[in-house]
Amino acid sequence: MSIEQQKIKVWDFPIRLFHWSMVGLLAGLWWTAEIGEMQWHQVLAYVLMTLILFRLVWGFIGSETAKFSHFFVGPKKVIQYALTKPKPRSLGHNPLGAYMVFALLGLIMLQLTTGLFATDEIFTEGPLIHLVSSDTANWLTWLHKTNFNVILGLVVLHVAAVIVHVVKGENLVKAMFSGYKYVSGQVTAPALRSPWLALVIVALLFAGIWLLLLGPVVSFL
Template structure:
């Protein structure tokens, strides 16, 4: 006999293609940026370029969090303290789909990652390693401020980023082996097996072209920022 818990379940599109591509592009760019920084020397050119790419991606995600697919919007994964408490107590209200997209704790981790990346990139834009590399906006701040933010970039900023990445990985492992929930598969395919009544995200050719337009605008904005600052 079939398990009754799955009789009314079906494949539901949760993550639209722009969100998935953003996620994996961000993973690659952050890993590449960290690796090139550790190598140093001529690789620092790529550290800075990948940092610019991360800035464009984060800018896109902030916009997509406002106008993107249903489960990619901030309104569907940034919850009130009361909702977070209901999630922790496992007592959701009718209509609250905590485990469809990002759950309340996952939503907080996403927001923390975006904010931390912005701070890390912002400090990099005005950094000076006192060897051969300076951020493109260094002329906008005093030398004291530049050195202070350079110290942050290399210490608190770096280790805070590593901590957030580590927590993200631990959460993936915990949900996979502790709750039997695969978080990586849906971020590849876009789909989750959910109750049939759960609303799907919109993921059409039109929304994908719109997302591409937003990304192009973000890339152009970062390029202008770097060029106006005197960078490459």
């Protein structure tokens, strides 16, 4: 490590917990679908819904590096970043990484929404399936299954990008565990919000999802 580098806390605990919880939940959702444990699949989906809703809220009122306004850039800047060599290091998400965040959040929200109308045509149906016709439900079920493959493709791409960064000397995996990055020059540490605020937000969101969706599923387990 260069003596000119300084250690700065970039990622708050709520963001780090969200990140690794999402990894575990996506793996669990894939596995429960594969083995036909659809009630547990729904439970995990509603927990993931809580986390995604939290991330959306935290993207507006959370820590500086978690805010969408901190890392959202226009397509021109993304292209410029992609063509720049060597690429400058970013305190938070770089422009390409930011677009990956938005893509994954959008696709996961689509996945959760279509799941509310999906059916396995045997035992399990989404809680809102009664609002659509059988043809629409079948189409949304197909979209639900197909979209998950798209999510897996983006996850593979994301992992590949992280590996490239590690090879080039920027260990993003370690940073997402510890919250710290080493940066060159004099850089002002980003403002981080209290994890207790995040806990209150998650608790309120979870309570709402429990009452509307999760509670009835758990009662049948």
